Amino acid sequence: MRTTAGNRRALPRAAVIAAAVLVASPLTAPGAAPALAATSADGFASVSALGQNGTTGGAGGAVVTATTPAQFLDYISRSGPLVVQVKGTITLPTGSSDGMHDVSSDKTVIGLGTDARLVGGGLNIGLPVDDDVTSPPANAVHNVIIRNLSISGATDDLINVQMFSHHIWIDHNDFSNGDDGAVDIKRGSDFVTVSWNRFHDHDKTLLLGHDDDNGAQDIGRLRVTYHHNYFDGSDQRNPRVRFGESVHVYNNYYRDNSYGVASAMNAGVVLEGNYFYSVNNPGRVDFSGDLGRMVQRDNILVDCNHEIETRGSVVEPRTYYAYTLHRAAEVPTVVPAGAGVGRI
Template sequence: MKVRSRLAIAAVAATVAAAMLHAGTANAATLFQDDFNDGDSAGWTTSGGTWSVVADGTPVLRQAGTSSDARARSGSAAWANYTVTARVKLTAVNGANRFAAVLARAQSNTSYYYLALRTNNTVELKKLAGGSSTTLASAGVTVATGSWYTLSLTVSGTSLRGSVNGGAAVSATDAQFATGQVGVATYNAAANFDDVLVADAGGPSPSPSASGSPSASPGPSSGPSASPSPSPSGPPPNPPGPGQPDGFATVAGYGQATTTGGAGGPTVTVDTTEEFLDHIARTGPYTIQVSGTITLPTGTTDGMHDVSSDKTIVGLGSTARLVGGGLNIGLPISDAVTSPPANAVHNIIIRNLSISGASDDLINVQMFSHHIWIDHLDLSDGGDGALDIKRGSDLITVSWNRFHDHDKTTLVGHDDANDAQDTGRLRVTYHHNFFDRSDQRNPRVRFSPLVHVYNNYYFDNSYGIASTNESGLFVEGNYFFSVNNPGRVEFSGPLGRMVERNNILVECNHPIEVRGTVTDPATFYPYTVDDPASVPAIVPAGAGVGKI
């Protein structure tokens, strides 16, 4: 380990410990760190390529060759359970589908686990054994030369997990390598590496935020009572600012880095039905500003009107309304399609609108649609769902909306038999929504590996949240007032999974039910949880229209 000043070592240790806590591992200790600011790469063993320490703003370790494999390894061969993190920037490539990577449990130059950032816009969790590679898991992520990315690879027991910039998470299990060094590598590519950190993962253990033990949420009560579950210790740095998407809508995947809506396209203002329907169906990015009340026809499609990719639909002022019909985000339904098609509808923002009176859903999201932000809406009086998310749709944020005068509010996953399309998808963030006497499904979830529900205000509901079909619900910092069943895993259909922490229940007839383990959302994106005691004040004041 390179020796730095005591102040620098302490800062690095604190940073790594905080990051490891959000990854579900407590008591992280720094095993190794190198920022190359001393101008050399002492302690690193290289193979292939051309390695040197050069300036890129600050000193970095550069591999300049593009004609072959190149690797640099450091650390102890006895290290077992740890997270290795490094900043990585591809600077040149020789051919297609090249990569830069971080290595873990390296036995030699031809045997190790690695997380590869590839120029075909994927991140791959792989194993190299005796020079033969195996892909263990992969995910989509936008990759550009000249841009910095933070790669993080955790090895703990037989569990392997990688992420890019805190998102695009990939995971697998493998038992071939139990210990080994860390490293960085390139394949027919030149790259810069910086800020290499290794933190002790402490061996496989349950996440402190993913307890399977019985919940200690309060039962019926006439006064406020907070759950004694552990509170979050603070978010990763740099959550999005006001007016920006956050949560799962910002996580890279399916070739899309984040949600931008109609950014980069023309801005138009519409105040007639014809203008509105014309522009939401057009190809290419548009920002569509809605002025006044627009009546949507019922027609032969139950009043559902298709929105095409790359659109921002935003109301002007506090009086923009859509009445009589709803919005459909997604391709036509096909049970035969079980993986995301290339033309899946994506990159849509809908904000600052009142939508009411549809004979079917107010908003329907279906057929692998992704990167969608639903924000500051007033949703009421729909014939079926207020906001339904189904059939493999993914990476969606629902924030600062008011749901009222509605029964079946928001469904995530429509059917117990739809596992082929839904399993591993349907990842949604719900935060700072006002479920104002909305009776049920706030939300009701099937199959999703993670739906994050935080800082929502539940007021006088039959039930709040339901988890079935092994879906994972992470419920934190919410305020439930007069809710018969705040959170349920014993519902119609197979059981779900639910973890809860730091919720407040007032005049509720049952506690929040918990079961199983659920991944901490901070693994995927940064966020800040407000004090749940403040939720009854800040959410009604900030949710709905006319407040952006």
């Protein structure tokens, strides 16, 4: 049965709701192994804009290895390009920052092996909050890559991106047990890709746009790609979107969530090629605040209680970048096999 716009009636358990597959040519054979991890940013993080040609992180800078909190905090705060390798477990202090620690521009923060961990604190990518700033400042934090890290137990967010930060790539990480958001993106941030991460044992997962009254900073920005993420029992906000357009959510695997994607405050979301298993509300535009917009295609819903709500039209992501989809039926195999740490 095809999903229909605005239809919120409950579906029988064990029902399978699949939108028609409209991909013009085969992408991968059923059961095929996942593709090798990308070596460079894709999605919105790859777009040339705001004086930045894609996202390269610390490329061209020195390579350093952090094994202690003092080393780590020193390296991520330095000016200029730097590749910061994380070895083993680093426990971040709470102190006066509520456990949030600033990452400066032109940084790659990458875990070594399969056991690199940040615990007890989170990463902040962005200038201090200032409601009076309504356009990107010249010193906005930009060009940051976070990869191959397990981040857990923060007293606030695990990662927070704010204040017009742009060209951020968050890829192949494991996120769990934060007190607030896992990855929050807000206050005019732009050109971000969140890819191949596993989210589990967490409630409020992905916030995109923090407040219904923040249109002055957010309208025309918050362009984010979410692809090939494993929402493994993460309860809600996968993501919860305000204002952003285009927001591209594709080839993600949702398992046992209260809701998948919510679009509000006239946000524009393209939802395609995802697999939803046991998700109460896979996609919503009638949520809270003003209605959002959502275009859906090629998604598969299994044991879900509601259909995907759709409304209006959305600027297509292909306006900005090219991408290749897996078939939605492959997602439950491909995404758990490739998402998280130790897969790059």
